[in-house]
Amino acid sequence: MFGWRKQKRADKERALPEHIAIIMDGNGRYAKERNRPRINGHYEGMQNVKKITRHASDIGIKYLTLYAFSTENWSRPQNEISYLMKLPGDFLSTFLPELIEKNVRVLTIGSPEELPDYTVKTVSEAVEKTQDNTGLNLVFALNYGGRDELVQAIRSMSADAVAGAIDPEDISQGTIDQYLMTRNIPEPEMMIRTSGEYRLSNFLLWQSSYSELFFTDTFWPEFATEELDLMISQYQKRSRRFGGIDEEEV
Numbered sequence: 119m120f121g122w123r124k125q126k127r128a129d130k131e132r133a134l135p136e137h138i139a140i141i142m143d144g145n146g147r148y149a150k151e152r153n154r155p156r157i158n159g160h161y162e163g164m165q166n167v168k169k170i171t172r173h174a175s176d177i178g179i180k181y182l183t184l185y186a187f188s189t190e191n192w193s194r195p196q197n198e199i200s201y202l203m204k205l206p207g208d209f210l211s212t213f214l215p216e217l218i219e220k221n222v223r224v225l226t227i228g229s230p231e232e233l234p235d236y237t238v239k240t241v242s243e244a245v246e247k248t249q250d251n252t253g254l255n256l257v258f259a260l261n262y263g264g265r266d267e268l269v270q271a272i273r274s275m276s277a278d279a280v281a282g283a284i285d286p287e288d289i290s291q292g293t294i295d296q297y298l299m300t301r302n303i304p305e306p307e308m309m310i311r312t313s314g315e316y317r318l319s320n321f322l323l324w325q326s327s328y329s330e331l332f333f334t335d336t337f338w339p340e341f342a343t344e345e346l347d348l349m350i351s352q353y354q355k356r357s358r359r360f361g362g363i364d365e366e367e368v
C-alpha cells in the first residue's frame with residue numbers, strides 16, 4: 119500500500135551528496151609517527167588533496183570544500199605557517215592543468231587580506247582560469263573561520279540596514295545565507311573530520327546545521343578514496359529528518 123513511499127525513500131538513499139566538506143586533520147601526527155618534520159605531513163596532505171579531488175570529480179560530487187587554513191592556524195610556528203602558505207602554489211603549479219582538463223572550478227572562502235600576496239595571486243589565477251568550468255567545485259577554505267564569517271556577514275548586513283537597503287524585519291535565514299562567504303554554494307550534506315578528533319573547529323558553523331557528521335581515526339594523508347566511498351554509502355543509508363519524522367511514520 120505504501121510502496122510509493124518506500125520507492126521515494128529508496129530514490130533518496132541512492133542520491134549522492136552534492137556537497138562534501140572535509141576537515142583535513144592529522145598531518146602533524148602522520149609525520150611524527152614517521153620521525154619526519156611536521157611540514158612533511160602537510161606535503162603528504164597536499165598530495166592526498168589531489169587524490170581525493172580527482173575521485174570526487176570522477177564520481178560526480180558537485181562541491182568539495184577543504185579546510186586548508188583556519189583563522190586560528192596563525193598561532194602555529196612561523197616556519198609551518200610559511201610552508202602552509204606556499205602549499206596552494208605548489209598544488210596548483212602541478213595540478214591546475216589536470217583540474218582544467220577535469221572541468222573543475224576552483225573557489226575560495228575566507229579572508230584574503232591577511233594572506234601573503236603570492237598565495238592570493240596563485241589562488242586568484244586558478245579561480246579566474248577555471249571560472250567557466252561546470253564540473254566539481256573545489257572550494258579552499260583559506261584563512262577561514264565560521265565565527266569570523268558570521269561577524270563579517272552581520273557587519274555588512276547592519277551597514278545595509280542603516281543605509282536603508284534592507285529592512286531588519288525582512289531578514290530571514292535566506293538573507294543570512296546571501297551575506298555569507300558561501301553564498302551560491304549549497305550546504306554540505308556531509309562533513310568529514312579525519313584523525314580521531316570530534317570537533318567542528320569553527321568550520322562552516324551556520325552551513326553545517328544539518329550536515330551528516332563522519333569521523334575517522336585515519337590521518338588525512340592516509341585518508342583513501344575507499345574510505346570516502348564507504349562514508350558516502352553510509353550517508354546514503356542514513357535517515358535525514360531535518361527535525362521532522364520519517365515519511366513512513368506519517
Ligand code: FPP
Binds near residue numbers: 142144145147185
Ligand atoms: C591539520 O593537521 C591540517 C592543517 C592545518 C593544514 C591542512 C592542509 C593540507 C592538508 C594541505 C592543503 C593543501 C592545499 C592544496 C592548500 P595538523 O597539522 O593539525 O595535524 P596534527 O593535529 O596531527 O598536528
